[in-house]
Structure formats: structure tokens, C-alpha cells
Amino acid sequence: MQLLKRVGYYLVGLTFGILAVSFFWKNKKVTFDYGMDARTLKSIRIRKRIFSDTAKESMAANNIDTSKISEILKNGDVNFGKSKPRLKPCAEYYVTSEKIDLYVIRCDSTSTIDKVYFKEK
Numbered sequence: 347m348q349l350l351k352r353v354g355y356y357l358v359g360l361t362f363g364i365l366a367v368s369f370f371w372k373n374k375k376v377t378f379d380y381g382m383d384a385r386t387l388k389s390i391r392i393r394k395r396i397f398s399d400t401a402k403e404s405m406a407a408n409n410i411d412t413s414k415i416s417e418i419l420k421n422g423d424v425n426f427g428k429s430k431p432r433l434k435p436c437a438e439y440y441v442t443s444e445k446i447d448l449y450v451i452r453c454d455s456t457s458t459i460d461k462v463y464f465k466e467k
Contacts, residue, residue, distance in 0.1 A: 425440045
């Protein structure tokens with residue numbers, strides 16, 4: 347019976363702790379970017395974004411604006427097979443989404459959207 351009481355107290359305390367933490371973190375914009383894709387995309391998003399002339403031309407030709415690119419950089423997937431993450435001085439990443447793929451060059455202070463690829467429907 348003593349063990350059952352201890353487990354009960356533990357579960358009650360754990361529940362109150364989870365509720366308190368979720369209440370305090372709800373008002374803060376906390377993100378948990380622990381996966382490889384999430385860390386890479388966040389590191390691209392937080393840098394100053396530059397668009398190459400090639401990217402601007404293909405975006406204009408297909409009526410795509412920068413908000414769509416921002417959405418891809420938030421929800422897309424990084425294809426590490428086509429990427430060169432260890433390239434010096436700037437790593438290169440291939441970000442994929444449902445309809446649009448991006449080739450991004452990430453340097454220390456900037457992220458350059460080098461090419462925008464549109465998938466066939």
C-alpha cells in the first residue's frame with residue numbers, strides 16, 4: 347500500500363508540473379527544433395534572406411512570392427542526399443516541399459535562395 351501511495355503522489359505532482367509548464371510556455375513563442383531538418387531550416391530562416399537573380403526570375407514567371415518561400419522554409423524537408431552541409435565557407439541545402447524545391451546557400455550571416463525548382467503536376 348505504501349508503494350501505491352507514492353506512485354499516486356508522484357502522478358499528481360507530475361500532472362501539476364506538466365500543467366504549470368504548459369501554461370507558462372503557452373504565452374512564450376518557444377520552439378523545440380531538435381531534429382536535423384528542423385535545426386537546418388531554422389538556421390536558414392534566422393539569417394538575412396537574399397534571392398539570386400535566377401530565383402527571382404523563376405518566382406516571377408510562376409507567380410510565387412516570398413511568403414510561399416517562407417512557408418517552405420518553415421514546413422519543408424531538407425534532402426541531405428542532394429545537399430552539401432559540410433561545404434566551406436557556405437553550406438548548400440536542397441529543401442523540398444510538395445510543389446516547389448529550393449536550393450539554398452547558407453553562409454555565416456546570410457541565406458541565399460539560389461534556385462527555385464517547380465515540380466510537374
